Amino acid sequence: xxxxxxxxxxxxxxxxxxxxxxxxxxxxxxxxxxxxxxxxxxxxxxxxxxxxxxxxxxxxxxxxxxxxxxxxxxxxxxxxxxxxxxxxxxxxxxxxxxxxxxxxxxxxxxxxxxxxxxxxxxxxxxxxxxxxxxxxxxxxxxxxxxxxxxxxxxxxxxxxxxxxxxxxxxxxxxxxxxxxxxxxxxxxxxxxxxxxxxxxxxxxxxxxxxxxxxxxxxxxxxxxxxx
Numbered sequence: 001x002x003x004x005x006x007x008x009x010x011x012x013x014x015x016x017x018x019x020x021x022x023x024x025x026x027x028x029x030x031x032x033x034x035x036x037x038x039x040x041x042x043x044x045x046x047x048x049x050x051x052x053x054x055x056x057x058x059x060x061x062x063x064x065x066x067x068x069x070x071x072x073x074x075x076x077x078x079x080x081x082x083x084x085x086x087x088x089x090x091x092x093x094x095x096x097x098x099x100x101x102x103x104x105x106x107x108x109x110x111x112x113x114x115x116x117x118x119x120x121x122x123x124x125x126x127x128x129x130x131x132x133x134x135x136x137x138x139x140x141x142x143x144x145x146x147x148x149x150x151x152x153x154x155x156x157x158x159x160x161x162x163x164x165x166x167x168x169x170x171x172x173x174x175x176x177x178x179x180x181x182x183x184x185x186x187x188x189x190x191x192x193x194x195x196x197x198x199x200x201x202x203x204x205x206x207x208x209x210x211x212x213x214x215x216x217x218x219x220x221x222x223x224x225x226x227x
Contacts, residue, residue, distance in 0.1 A: 009222025016073040017213035023066030031059040046195035078105035088156030101148035111137030166214040180204040
């Protein structure tokens with residue numbers, strides 16, 4: 001039922017989630033199987049950060065290929081979001097917010113591509129400077145992009161110009177993203193992170209991926225059609 005008569009927008013929302021959260025999950029599973037990462041619950045234990053799950057062995061190839069591919073769909077996600085919001089944009093201020101949302105959303109995806117592309121099989125080979133700047137750009141820009149996005153969604157729904165089946169889910173995720181990312185951005189990504197920062201990174205990434213997925217229920221009418 002999930003794939004039946006799926007619109008192009010729904011496909012983009014689903015692919016954005018699967019190629020981001022799915023890639024990280026598969027990478028961690030492969031890393032555990034090949035003993036390149038420790039077995040733990042990183043959301044609670046903070047035993048490793050996301051970057052270190054995607055360095056050594058086969059996990060590294062999966063991580064880099066999957067996440068860069070996911071970023072392509074995230075770029076498309078922001079374009080679909082812009083198209084979906086367009087009918088509710090009625091003022092100059094809203095148009096400015098829409099452009100800021102798009103800019104920071106695209107910047108976040110480009111930052112993540114850059115931060116992922118410079119990873120290597122060993123930590124000695126990683127270009128840590130570009131990786132850290134790319135990853136921090138992603139988290140900081142995505143916080144701004146989602147903030148502009150949620151405001152426009154709230155405004156469009158309030159004015160009766162936008163039907164948002166996922167609004168309650170988005171509202172909860174928006175609050176959680178703010179809580180986790182404000183704490184996370186305050187510490188920032190680095191080559192060596194504290195346990196609390198690692199835990200915040202895992203939760204922030206999950207909430208952001210779920211925010212992308214939530215639009216699956218909103219975008220039934222964004223075509224091309226995939227039957």
